[in-house]
Amino acid sequence: MINFYYEKILGKNAMGKISILSLMSFFLIFSACQKQKDPGILKEASVLIEKSTVNEQDEVKPFLKNDGKKWRVLVIQSGEYYSYTDTFKSILSAMINAGWINEITLPSDKNTLMKDILNVINTSSEYLEFNSADLFFDFNWEDTKAKSPDFIKKIQSKNIDLIIGLGTLAGQVLSSFHDQDFQTPVLIDSVSDPIEAGMIASNEDSGKNYLTVRCDPGAYLRQIKLFYDVVRFKKLGIIYTNTPTGKSYAALKDVEATALEKKFEVVANTNAIEDPPEKEIPLAEAQYLKALEELCPKVDALYLTIQAGLTENNIKNVMTIINKYKIPTFAMEGSMFVKKGVLFGISDNEMKSTGVYNLKKIVQIFKGKKPRSLNQIFEDFPYIAINLKAAELIDYDIPIDIIGSSDEIYTTID
Template sequence: MQWHVWPAILLILIGCLGALPAAAAESNPFSTKPTTHHGLKWRIGYLEGGPYSNYPLNLKALVAALADLGWVETVDSIPLGSEADTSLLWRWISRNIKSDYLTFVADAYWSSNWDGKKRRIQNRRAVIKRLTTKKDIDLMLAMGTWAGQDLATNRHHVPTIVISSSNPVGAKIIKSEQDSGFDHVNARVDPTRYERQLRIFHDIVGFTRLGIVSESDTVEGKTYAAINDVQRVAGEKHFDILSCHAPFSKVTQEEAFQAVLRCHRQLAPKVDAFYITVHRGVDLQRMPELLAPFYEYKVPTFSQSGSQEVQAGVLLSIARAGFKYIAEFHAQTIAKIFNGAKPHDLDQLFQDPPRIAINTRTARIIGYDPPMEILNMADEIY
């Protein structure tokens, strides 16, 4: 493979982007100052589609960002527990986070465990029933695409913050980048995030055959894997896409993992680069097994999800600083809602600062000597 030195023009572009504010300029006058709900604490609930490695990291970062704004007391450390399971984390937060202004309600937690046939339907009904009858929840955190889809409805009107959805517009959670379509819904969007990732990856590697894995027979699967973005950049950069179907819903965690592993073994000899997409089968604890085919065939990899997968052995990704920046965005949105703003009226557009994460051990394994330009741009080096 012909490795490319990162073009100077791209370095200049990324340097300029990095100098911009992390979010679009906010014209809304609402304060982020801590306040109570008519003398009572605001009550927050949580819904997710199922366990996923990004979810606990997002939740932990959100609590830290709320602490930075003064809404909760600062804690030295928040235990993650399982890499993917937020239930223990939510329980810990509900019991241990101290605040005069808000509370994370212990029994207002729902996970569908990726059961789209039964559990998801039951949870959707249970959550909406509680929001509309008991009415004891003031704001819902909808973690991921499934949760966003389930709560982006006029069957309730409780403010809902959609977190960690790959493409909320494509998943039909919100109407557009500017308009959620619901007064009570706000979903972070970054419409060109994955296109930027792929362009950076191509500028570095110069591949002609890119491998990807997705659940190709569902809208959610295509959305998670950013299929439309991959196809768009493939047309622009003139590379071929070699894809492999691996189910993540309606299967067990082990079945999802084995499906991804089969795809990796099948595609590794055929591609000269691989885009590790968002998929339930991508298990951080078992990354050496998942990445072994790419090490064997000297295939460079890029993580769509973020730098936690680079730390686990993927070659490259965008550094996300433990989700600090996106958590600050969501925390400010929540603070403004509690100060009287409608979720619909607040910004949804937020771009991650474009900083690189690289695994130098993986680079050595696959025979890649990263140029100094890339190392100088890297915020996270493993």
């Protein structure tokens, strides 16, 4: 399966004797050895990690409210989207590890609805209360629901200790209140560019006492630069809607800034549908495929950004078109797309550190800290996922050092 480029290094005769697993092991071990050659350093590092782990456990140790009751957490999402459930599950996983939630198995299906996750954990904590009835609201991609009696009743409840907002639409609504009128702490995540979306004053300051947002101002710059450094494309294609929200989803400012620095051309297709209601997702998927057919002949690489038509159900059709033109791809979100045939993407392991980061903020809020006072900047080294089968299909030779430093390596396409 990976003979197509290892023959160049090892020779054809050697390839029959070396398994995929052996090659992976070699490159992973080689990479690790290059980074740490001194056993003393390794021993010292392990002690530091052990101490750090103990300190972190104390930092996020669970506790009840002063009146002995559970903390009530309201979850609000822009609509059903796998990235929101992934982000929420990363927080829940951190809570489970810290003892806030009992040991349970969270649903792993990407199509699992948020309310189903809430129902699973509803009775699984002695410290927290979640449920899909009065502690959950879904905008279903419709901002007009911000005026609905149900939404207003839930956010005005005096019996809510924290609101977790997921997605740009949810974040825009929740960040629009004034300090004098709203005091319930709000933590927002799963937003591509919270400044561009008008949620916060800056990466360092939310501008509202009740509000904190996770910001990684360099996240997409790192992705695009990594993609360029590996592929060295001349024309990068992206699909987005020509609106402030669509440009935010596509991290367009970062794409254009990198293009200016690296001297490549950005070729865009804005013939797409933005945040449609659930029943119109098939229309968005069809429109995305049409945009791809128009774009692919004009580019030599594709950055697959957040878009309503780029779904798990549609990715097989998407990759059929892209592979026809033998174009390298990088998925902005998650390794789900890499498993299904995208060449490069960000590994799901990045979510683990995101969950711990958010849990630390939640605990600080429960201890009385104003959300605005908490550090919003979360910069994490990118964990890379690659698909070797995808590379084979487009006759692309992945550099060995990229394989050695990758966090997730797939040899098949789901």
